[in-house]
Amino acid sequence: MSPRIDALQYANWSEKIFRQMRAGGVDAVHVTITYHENFRETVLNIERWNRWFERHPDLIFQGYTADDIELARATGRTAIFFGSQNPSCIEDDIGLIEVLHRLGLRFMQLTYNNQSLLASGCYEAxxxxxTRMGLEVVAEMNRVGMVIDMSHSGERSTLDAIAHSARPIAITHANSASWHPALRNKSDRVLRALAESGGILGFSVYPHHLRGGGDCTLVDFCTMVARTADLMGVDHIGIGTDLCQDQPDSVVDWMRAGRWTKARDYGEGSADNPGFPPMPDWFHDNRDFGTIEQGLRAVGFSAADVAAVMGGNWARFFAQSFGALETAQQEAAQ
Amino acid sequence: MSPRIDALQYANWSEKIFRQMRAGGVDAVHVTITYHENFRETVLNIERWNRWFERHPDLIFQGYTADDIELARATGRTAIFFGSQNPSCIEDDIGLIEVLHRLGLRFMQLTYNNQSLLASGCYEAxxxxxTRMGLEVVAEMNRVGMVIDMSHSGERSTLDAIAHSARPIAITHANSASWHPALRNKSDRVLRALAESGGILGFSVYPHHLRGGGDCTLVDFCTMVARTADLMGVDHIGIGTDLCQDQPDSVVDWMRAGRWTKARDYGEGSADNPGFPPMPDWFHDNRDFGTIEQGLRAVGFSAADVAAVMGGNWARFFAQSFGALETAQQEAAQ
Structure with a gap:
């Protein structure tokens, strides 16, 4: 049986949520630990995680390699893999990539909505x-084994990252723009290039990424997954829910506006709908992964393909991606 | 008599240099206090300056307003105005603009060669x-009275800053690209737009900005100044030497490569010529401003125009630029 993996969550973490991960049989989660935080602030966030790991060793532990997925299954726990949704944590310092990788950071987005030092976000005109630094950073992330995540990047930047990266990249949490044309969803061109380069897409259930928002039906969502599987191949897709469970709306304000504007930025929302949107009734928390699994079966996925989408593909991607490039190349040569 | 003002120096400061400022009759200097340093590191640099001010109160003091130019002349000292060549000092935090203005920062470049969070540098492809943040930062710099300096920015970014800024901007240290087509020099289109918006250009004597490098003659330089005066109007030009006196070559490595690359970046130099280039024989230090003045007379500038170029124009620009926008608007209405 394949593992169950969620490639993006940013919840207001608590023992309740860690227990729901166990109840939902979730073996590994890529969690966002930082957005606009600088290096020191990101380390503070790691310290918070260290306290959760210390307090709940029966429920969670930090994942460093893909082997930790198996360890999680064998010991009935959830492996937590760290990621960043913006490169603020490396500030302007390429040397921080290796340092953060050692601390466990396994994913880093090159941008979050706006222009970064590395590339352009999907909300820029x-x-x-x-950029010059972006080219250097992609090579360094490739070298140490940190996954380039372009979920919040612009189209050209995403295609550029796919083209320049020596290793497959990820879009951990987004859907198909041809299904729901949000700025955060991805064009068929991007999805095709991602798959052709060995990369992977995680499907999001965040309402702003869903056709009809929170009213999107499970059948509609799973049919989009099936169509995207036809486009990309079933080996290049997984789940990345973007679950922001129990977060107050002040958090979505921080995610959007950081420290870059004195005004309020509504991002995917609007003045009428500024907060976290209500979730679809078929996905509220980690206990609902079985529902998605049933939904995929219902639209015609085979049992093997459901297993691949629910975690098998991410497990393979983690195994290819988290080690040093040299090691990965040696293994490939054997 | 007009003051003598240099709109850009980044020397390895010492009592010797401060005495040379006095010997050269330099009333005010815009000094670069920071490149890639973050906020805290920039404050450390301010602390170094505070120690120089404390040690040499007979030679220098910190300038905050244009009135300090007159104070410098009246007391036989040089007023030192702070500036940054990159927005690293505000990190990702728009709130730091007001804080740094209060600490005396009067100029900030939106970029230094590379892409920043705000705009594009002249070395980017x-x-x-x-950017989104760039638009917000321009408005905030306008509000508090911090001059937007586009010396190291790309053409489009520079035109954009001129168009969006509610107040005239500066290019503190660069020359005409039609005279010497270096990436750091500015096209006639930019220079015309700068002048039409009330902005000002400081002519650089940094050899990479000179036709013929360190072999450039005083006559050739001054003829370029005269041609640029024809293009821009004599009220929109001044001096911004880019004097990097007594700096070791390790400093130019830091200026160019910061922390963004693990490789060496040669910037305006090259592998054959990686360090600071040798200065022209007619400008070595602050005692040589009289030589430029004589050179300008020799190519036909009137005494009044020489005075304007050597400091009068910058003095007027400082007076218009360093106060809060509201105050500047009230004064204009009177």
Missing amino acids: EDTGL | EDTGL
């Missing part, structure tokens, strides 16, 4: 693609 | 113009 213009998209440079990778 | 692509130029976005102002």
